[in-house]
Amino acid sequence: MAEHVVVIGAVALGPKAACRFKRIRQDAKVTLIDRDDIFSYGGCGIPYYVSGDVSESSQLRTTAYHMVRDEPFFKDIKGVDVMSMTEATKIDRENKKVHIKDLRTGNESVLDYDQLVIGTGAKPRKLGLPGEDLEGVYYVGNMHDAETIKDGITKGTIGKAVVVGAGFIGLEMAEAFADMWGIETTVVEIAPQILPRMVSPVLAKMAQNHMEEQDVSFRLGQTVTRIEGDGKVQRVVTPEETIEADIVIISAGVVPNDKVARDCGLECSERGGIMVDETMRTSDPAIFSGGDCAIIKNLIDGSPLFLPMGSMANRQGRVIGSNLAGRKETFPGAAGSFCVKLFEKAAAGVGMSLAGARQAGFDALSVMLIMADRAHFYPTKDMMVLEMVVDRDSRRVLGVQGISGNGDALVGRVNAVAALMKYKPTVEDVSNLEVAYSPPYAAAMDILNAVANMADNALSDMNRGHGPDTFVEYWNNRESEEVCFLDVREEADAEPLLEKHPEHWHNIPQGEIPKRFEELPKDKPLVLICNTGARSFEAQVMLDALGFKDVRNTQGGMAVLKAYASDF
Template sequence: MGKKVVIVGAVALGPKVACRLRRLDPEAEILMIDRDDCISYGGCGIPYYVGGDVSEIKELESTVFHVRRDCSFFDIYKHLTVRTRCEATAIDRRAKTVSVTDLNTGAKEEIPYDTLVLGLGSTPFVPPVPGADLPGVHVVANLHHAQAIKEMVQKGKVSSAVVVGGGAIGLEMAEALSDLWGVETTVVEMMDTILPQAVGTEIAKVVQGEMRENGITVLTGDRVEAVIGDPENGVTAIRTANAGEIPCELVIFGAGARANTQLARDAGLAVGRFGGILVDERMRTSDPNIYAGGDCVEIKNLVSGETFNLPLGSMANRQGRVIGTNVAGGHAKFPGAVGTFCLKMFEIGVATAGLTMRQAKLAGFDPAYALIMGTDHAHFYPTQKFVFLKLIADRTTRRVLGIEAVGANGDAVKARVDAVAALIVRGCTVDEIGNLEVGYAPPFASAMDILNAVGNTLENVLDGYNHPMGMEEFIEGFGQEKFRVLDVRSEDNAAPYKEKFGDRWINIPQDQLDTRINEIPKDEPLVCFCNTGLRSFECQRYLDSKGFKTLCNVQGGHGFLSKLDPEFLN
């Protein structure tokens, strides 16, 4: 008889542990339990099921060969036992038993283990506001929630909806409701921007603009005070602190989740500052006979060195393999993560890895960044699309701390971020990004890839050649008349700005700079401006050499301005 391994949780981490362990140890006695009757499904696919990209819910539960991953599947194909509708209620670490209750019959039993694995997942956070329990209020945590939301929409019961929370799940659900079903959708986020934990405000505002263009209303810096309705008729509106009452028939709370750790806490296992179970590099808890992974744990942030909670299906699967290897007697390690993240929003993709500027400052770094606009393919290739790429590094060490990207070709956006994410783990510097070897062919990249370009730009910033001004600083400062603009684009490009802003907007095209340099004021703050930030940088350098001391270069240029503030000219 092999070792007894009990796995609590059968959605993402648990099945990966079980399958890896079975391949390495054919004799192990493996029991996997879950309180739900839906197991081993792709939870991250729920918004795409609601939105119609995934036509049937069974596709989220099936293998690539369309075999449903139910209890019979694990019994027949994987030779292990799965018990659903069974809840683990207590752990006796000394006796090495788990107390389990059958939720169908109420029967209780003590199950012995040699090794215990906890894949407890997380629970959506619902703020304690009046009306949060009304019919028509939902969270998105499992397939039952997904079916309930989709059925409600399919039956024509929803003309308007409010999504509370501007994180990934909230935005994905907002797109699903608006795109396929034409539901009038509002997103309410209490922070100043959407995706507050993933990207900086500039990139977040590009995503917000894409949502606005597709009919979604986004309310940031606002909070829900009450859900309005009654038990018989359900939700009729939601009230926020700033916007007042917003009529709706559906409310989805996507305001983050909390790690399910009560079972671990009650057993005396160590828990971190964010509420997740603490584990070492082998995914062991403070009890060497108990492993944990997935949404319920805290792992090391490989950039800041602190612990953090990263509830992603990709994390759970990678950690599950490590646990399975170690339970079988191996020595696999999961050192931590840099927090790589990607999201599709209508026609654009956004991706990020590492720290944002705000997070870098809080972690004690002295960060600087470069933001450029460029093409993901060769500029002459017909499928090329513009990408905004932001690279963040520490001024002193030049170590890369983070990267953010947004653009129309989501695969191209993700590829650039993935490349840098792999290097951040090694502690790479800005100079390495500028010289990074990447594949080149016009259908896929430029000869000087945008990734190299943003590395070179940040290198120029750190070396003092490029005097950057962020777009938000530019918009605010110009509105307060802190400086004048030197637009080095063509006269046709600059004409609307000259007409609106008069002598505050000076237009001298780059090829005329030599002959018209006397028209440029030397005794007042001036910022250089072009379409992307490249020509304006060259002009800034030229004017630096001529004794101009108060010049800045606007990062991202007109291309980024038009995305961040499309009403700038109005």
């Protein structure tokens, strides 16, 4: 009898594992089951379907050759049997059987397996809010939700939207509502910043400011206590205010669907998720798992990592398919690469933010650089902000995050670092990283090399400084705090602030410091600023040599400061 592989879950990981195995083992039988009637779709594309960038929901189910990935497709093209609207209710590991239920008829039956794959994905995190069952409240958990939301929008019944959660999906949905449809959109987030745990507060504030320019409102540090309406949602209530809403999207993260695995005794994390090794095997060698229901290794510190991403699921699916066929492929873990489009900007990163690195026990620091993403003289250049997080003792790069108008350029830099992360790269590795160069695509000293050089200078105590957040704190306390603000740009650049704040804003162009340094107080900290932080760094080096003891450089300069705090 032919070997039978059963795959539970048919969104991302399951189809990839099933098809990979079948390509290698044409003689085997593969059965793919899923509890929905719409399967094998690009869930990460849902916000772009809602926005209208993707015109038809079926496009999220098609191949690059416009074939819909339905039951006949898998049967005829891939040689895989699909049982949709079928739920795996129990796994009998001892007898290698999966108990299933047809959700259309209620009939129950059993599938025998030789090897099993669990790709049950994750489900939206429920908040248990009063009113969350009202019409018009969605968790965007599947294509049916997406189609219902899109239908309501196109009918013109939605004028005000509230998004709960400022993670990837929440922000993408906010953009979809505000950009294409002009819906009045408010995002409520319990954390004090958007993209919590992913980027620093400075990068988050820059991204938030850009979204606010596109008419998205934010309520940060607020908790939704209830949702109200007469049968249909009408408002969202927090302790601070009541927000009118015709639709509510709850995007509070996801939790692994591990119940069927946990019930049959497979090793699972206390926090949820199926434990797997580098071959994607579970604690039962005949059962594999991956995707949004599995826990993998964090390449930065070796800790367990839950990383629900479609790209991760597809890569893991291929490894599983190969290993089902007897090969010995591995998935070593992940460093947590991400990217998200936010109107005309993109945010992206890999590894740990500064807060995350410190929470993980690293003695970490970060540096922030703003620089053109290609040759400064090339007309299509745009300014990119990169923040690099490094460990002081080992000089190891723990993470890189950034924001930029040219999203492809930013993602390219992040991907270059992501490829290095499993090798535990140091500052020197990135400083000397070879990247392709031509003025239309990069600077001769690429921004990746430059931010690593900046980290090197910070580690050696040459570049001592702070970001725009600390500068704003100094400036807000300028009446009581004894610091001297020194603008080292040319006088024409500094003139507006000199005229506005003559008692606090001082200007000596960097090139004139050797001749004019005696104008500066030696008994006060000097807070330096220029356009990008480059000239102020040169000024810091000069002033150190001239005997000044407390000189502080503002990383990113006025360019980052203006993006962070619009009143400058």
